Amino acid sequence: MTVIQTKNLKKVYNPETIPVVAVDDVDLAVEEGEFTAVVGPSGCGKTTLLNMIGGLDQPTGGTVSVGGEEIGRMSQSQLTDFRLNNIGFVFQSYNLIPVLTARENVEFIMLLQKCDKAYRDKRTLDILEKMGIRDQMNRRPAQLSGGQQQRVAVARALASSPKFILADEPTANLDTKATESLLDIMAQMNKEEKATFIFSTHDQRVIDKAKRVITLEDGRIISDENR
Amino acid sequence: MSLTLYMKLGWRNIWRNRKRTWITASSIGFAVFFACVMQSMQLGSYDRMIENSVRFYTGHLAIHEKEYWDEKILDNSFSLSGLQDLDITNGRVEVSVPRLTSFALASYGEKTKGVIVTGIDPEKEADLTFLDDKIVRGEYIRDWGVMIGEGLSDYLKADVGDTVVFISQGYHGVNAAGKYPVVGILKFPVPDLNQAAAYLSLGQAQSFFGAEGLVTSFSMLLHDQEELFVAQSEISTSLASSEMTIMNWQEMMPELLQGIELDYYGGLIMIYILYGIIGFGILGTFLMMTKERTYEFGILTSIGMKKPKIQVMVAFEILMLTFFGVGLGLIASFPIILYFYFNPIRFSGEAAAAFENFGYEPIMPFSMDPVVFYNQGIVVLIISLFLGIYPMIAIKQLNITKALKE
Known part of the structure; x- marks a missing residue:
């Protein structure tokens, strides 16, 4: 089943003054359960592509469909709801809510989804257990290492049972050990929870783990390799 | 959430x-x-x-003859018994006192000074102005004698036991003259009062001014100052058919x-x-x-x-x-x-x-x-x-x- 479909997707910054084409005519289909890396040099349009797929940025042209639903026509409010229920985000610098504990951070997304308490508690503990950080659940982000914070971020992204997870350079701030550990966990989640992952990265360790590697250059897909 | x-x-x-x-x-x-x-x-x-x-001068509310406030003379006084007939009893009023106020010259020895002579009901006045607490020498007035402010006492060099002479113009222009022994010296926090106040009993003052049964004001202190306008309105209704009017302290002391x-x-x-x-x-x-x-x-x-x-x-x-x-x-x-x-x-x-x-x-x-x-x-x-x-x-x-x- 196709989870993400883009057609002629285009993003031009400053179209009226000095146009900068960030994404140029990208056609892409991502199937359920994929573990995909979008790679390329800095400035090739990876983050812009992910932002448009995630409904964070509006395309200049073309369409993005998620689960068959075109998101370009949605209002900002509808998009926020859509992201909440369909997309999990993992950012480069973890971006947990600093005043909430690891457990509360994971639970927070389900509170936004208005899930009942029993479900929230079970889901939170299950995911934290799978991520191997249940023993750290009552600590705030500042009391966790970078690797642990990123695991909490992945747990938060998974907690809402999204159709797919967008991870923008998730290992950029992690050391080798933490990176490998995180990738193993994400691969395990991909397998066990059938979670679809799309990464933007230029970290070779991530690329090596990916089942599909899409290479961008100057906003265009120059290769799309299934492994 | x-x-x-x-x-x-x-x-x-x-x-x-x-x-x-x-x-x-x-x-x-x-x-x-x-x-x-x-x-x-x-x-x-x-x-x-x-x-x-309010306590020393006007009360929260005061009843006067209609012309009195514009022309504060004894001729614009009113009958206390006439007021009592109108039954202005009001639950919001804590205490009410009749006063007969006018001016006179006070003299003792070689000193003379213009003073405000107020005829009071000693008991009721004590409830309103706590006048009895202001006594610094002598005693609080009962029926006879005069109480004067400490400043006036100092000026006249008249103390308790001395007799002060008062001269004035009474009701309808009659000559008013009388001599009263000083029974008490009062100390007021307000200097104006201290230097010019003289208190007689109401009966003595009416007799001195030739204004038997008359008063110039009937001052009232309310339980709650917030009820000023309600009480004024209620009492005003009772006075509608009379020659009397009621004013609140804000009308009587606009400068304050x-x-x-x-x-x-x-x-x-x-x-x-x-x-x-x-x-x-x-x-x-x-x-x-x-x-x-x-x-x-x-x-x-x-x-x-x-x-x-x-x-x-x-x-x-x-x-x-x-x-x-x-x-x-x-x-x-x-x-x-x-x-x-x-x-x-x-x-x-x-x-x-x-x-x-x-x-x-x-x-x-x-x-x-x-x-x-x-x-x-x-x-x-x-x-x-x-x-x-x-x-x-x-x-x-x-x-x-x-x-x-x-």
């Missing part, structure tokens, strides 16, 4: 930057403290001024009311300048709070938290920070105001003389009126809510992709 979660987030967020929170809350607290103390002093001194003036209002608004300007300065401090905090968290707001929006929810979360932070600051100010000001409410500052020496020259009692009383406290809380809350518009607009206009690049 539940209210509890908003409150939890708000509370924890304001403590993310403890130093800034303490500085902001302290500045709000200082403004509230200063404003509370200042307003308590203002209202306290107004209450005291009104209390003094104007003075209070002028001083009050002067004080308000000071307080508003203070709030203006504090307001800029609060705005600075809100600007920083919004700017440094733009990225975080972007993250929250991207993971699916709608902007109105972020606005509510920030509004809780603003409210909590404000309440915290206001609370600090109130906690700091309450015991101080309470202490000075029971132990007003008493001036002495030149400061006291300066007060007395302006006709004021030389003390600085404080007010415990709840308005002192909640006014400041409400004003600071309004300022904070107004300034809180900025973060609300910033969140509403948040561009997620720009925010994520912050």
Whole structure:
């Protein structure tokens, strides 16, 4: 089943003054359960592509469909709801809510989804257990290492049972050990929870783990390799 | 999201930057403290001024013959029995006293001075003006004799046991003359009274002025000054068919009311300048709070938290920070105001003389009126809510992709 479909997707910054084409005519289909890396040099349009797929940025042209639903026509409010229920985000610098504990951070997304308490508690503990950080659940982000914070971020992204997870350079701030550990966990989640992952990265360790590697250059897909 | 979660987030967020929170809350607290103390002093001194003036001069309400207020002569007096027939009994009135007031020349030895002679019902007057407490020498008047102010006593060099002669023009122009032994010396906090007041019993005064059965005013003290206009209206209805009218102290002493209002608004300007300065401090905090968290707001929006929810979360932070600051100010000001409410500052020496020259009692009383406290809380809350518009607009206009690049 196709989870993400883009057609002629285009993003031009400053179209009226000095146009900068960030994404140029990208056609892409991502199937359920994929573990995909979008790679390329800095400035090739990876983050812009992910932002448009995630409904964070509006395309200049073309369409993005998620689960068959075109998101370009949605209002900002509808998009926020859509992201909440369909997309999990993992950012480069973890971006947990600093005043909430690891457990509360994971639970927070389900509170936004208005899930009942029993479900929230079970889901939170299950995911934290799978991520191997249940023993750290009552600590705030500042009391966790970078690797642990990123695991909490992945747990938060998974907690809402999204159709797919967008991870923008998730290992950029992690050391080798933490990176490998995180990738193993994400691969395990991909397998066990059938979670679809799309990464933007230029970290070779991530690329090596990916089942599909899409290479961008100057906003265009120059290769799309299934492994 | 539940209210509890908003409150939890708000509370924890304001403590993310403890130093800034303490500085902001302290500045709000200082403004509230200063404003509370200042307003308590203002209202306290107004209450005291009104209390003094009302008790010594007019009462909260006073009944006069219709022409009396424009022309304060004995010919415009009225019959006390006529008033009693109208039955003006009113539950809001605590005490009412008849008075017959006019002017006379007082003489003792080689000294003569113009004085205000007031004929009083000694018992009732003691209830209204606590005149008996003002006795510094001699005793309180019963039926015979005169009580005079300490300043007048000093001027005339007449003390208890001396006989003072009074000369005046009585009712319908009759000659009034009489001599009365000084039975008591009174000390008033108001210098005007101290230097010119002479009290006879009502019967003596009526006899002296040839105004048997007549009074110039029937002053009333209310249980609650807030009921001034209601009581006036009710009694006015009873007097409708008579030659008498009722006035409140604000009508009888407009200069006192104007003075209070002028001083009050002067004080308000000071307080508003203070709030203006504090307001800029609060705005600075809100600007920083919004700017440094733009990225975080972007993250929250991207993971699916709608902007109105972020606005509510920030509004809780603003409210909590404000309440915290206001609370600090109130906690700091309450015991101080309470202490000075029971132990007003008493001036002495030149400061006291300066007060007395302006006709004021030389003390600085404080007010415990709840308005002192909640006014400041409400004003600071309004300022904070107004300034809180900025973060609300910033969140509403948040561009997620720009925010994520912050």
